[in-house]
Amino acid sequence: MNGRSALRLAKLQEALASGGTLHLRDAAELCDVSEMTIRRDLTTQPTAISLLGGRLVMANYPGVTPIYDLTEQQASHYQAKYRLCQRAIAYIEEGDTLFIDCGSTLMPLLSQLSHFHELTVVTYALNVANAVAALPNVRLVLLGGLFYAASQSFGSDNMAAAIERLGINKALISAAGVDLERGVSCFHFHEVAPKQAAIATAMQRLLVVDASKFGVVRPAYFAALDDFDVVVTDEEGAPQLLKSNSRVVPEIVIPSVTVA
Amino acid sequence: MNGRSALRLAKLQEALASGGTLHLRDAAELCDVSEMTIRRDLTTQPTAISLLGGRLVMANYPGVTPIYDLTEQQASHYQAKYRLCQRAIAYIEEGDTLFIDCGSTLMPLLSQLSHFHELTVVTYALNVANAVAALPNVRLVLLGGLFYAASQSFGSDNMAAAIERLGINKALISAAGVDLERGVSCFHFHEVAPKQAAIATAMQRLLVVDASKFGVVRPAYFAALDDFDVVVTDEEGAPQLLKSNSRVVPEIVIPSVTVA
């Protein structure tokens, strides 16, 4: 009977909603059925709950335990991101107030922040906030507003004003496209205001992008390349790539491009 | 050698920072050691990573997969919370703009919101935001500010103003203490401003508390009991309990207390 199966799953989902895991054994007891029935519910019905080594967890929980495992390839693709952030972290100093942009690029940076004694992170991204909230040594300021699921970030009218009120030391900005002529761009328009405000306020502006973004233009323009003090990227030939992909660029001076 | 173990864990933690799980096998390969060494790292060193059925997950991820399992007792204690929220949800209607307070009381309510077609949730709590962010049918407005880990919520100067700008329909407020004479109170002072602003703005004010909070006074007072239109609680004798625990209360009229 399909209906009862759905009821059980709803019950379990509600039990898991506030976080945590539930052992299959406990789940079975909670629903007063056998473990096998719970297993069958999970495989038969489409559900947000997944079974991980005998324990039920919410699969869709943000940043949480997704169904997909990081395979080796993903892990090595992660390596690239990680190295990129390793270079970026060289610019961070004790006591800094950092603006951290949304997206996945800067995520590997965050866990590294635990090595510092005291930092402040300003962000408008939920995934960034979650990662930073777990760090006891880092003060977190989240700029709220209406949530945009696509970028896991918030947008609001007075975000620019809120950013300008903060004493941001260094802005770490990510981008989806970088072109010498057409400038630096991203996908979502609501990201433009916070990025621009951070660039305007910060004492030091770092653009953190992997080389695959060079020569690419995305819908939302938010800065010229020379608005940044430093461009942190991952390939040796990145500056050349940047030049070759755009047309005429004699007068534009690339800032100090960091290449390990 | 302790140092290398820590290095490996750092590497793995960074790999997991952006969410996801890593199979023990892949973790071992990533670090170029045997699975056994990873196991030992995990048991020897204190770390935020936990092993769940052969997969590495971040244990401290907010609302995420904590190390503790919900035992039966916790699950049944959850039952109480769940029933409380079941009563609260009766007041929610299609299209509502809800203010959801911080704390764990209202968490079971959130997954129930998926049954509606369209809702808006306003909150200043990170755990609430995370749960709501996963719901495609609910618009999320997060009120940001400085993060307070103790209550998983944010505080800022202009939060009251931000709340008053929003058209909040119903405010669902939780509390740590309710006393007829001394009013409604919570633990943290930074919660007072948002709670009061929500109470001031909302068209309908619901206090959602289990009966164990009656007769209790906590440091931060934020409202009188009759500031609320509805008190949702879980025990039959709750209103009586409320009366008996305070001293003289002839003139105070308890609003419509919901008891199933």
Add this chain to the structure above:
DNA sequence: GCGTTAATGTTAAAATTATAACATTTAGTG
């Protein structure tokens, strides 16, 4: 270099979890 100790690897056994097959119960139908 040698001996010592910590770190890591290997292997086998134990415990747990997953899968499959078949038995039993329950709900619905004529």
Add this chain to the structure above:
DNA sequence: CACTAAATGTTATAATTTTAACATTAACGC
């Protein structure tokens, strides 16, 4: 009421994960 089919339970078996013991390797001091 008997019959059918879906749902659930039970059991055995396979696969995986965990634990423990011992072997091997690497680091360090003298």
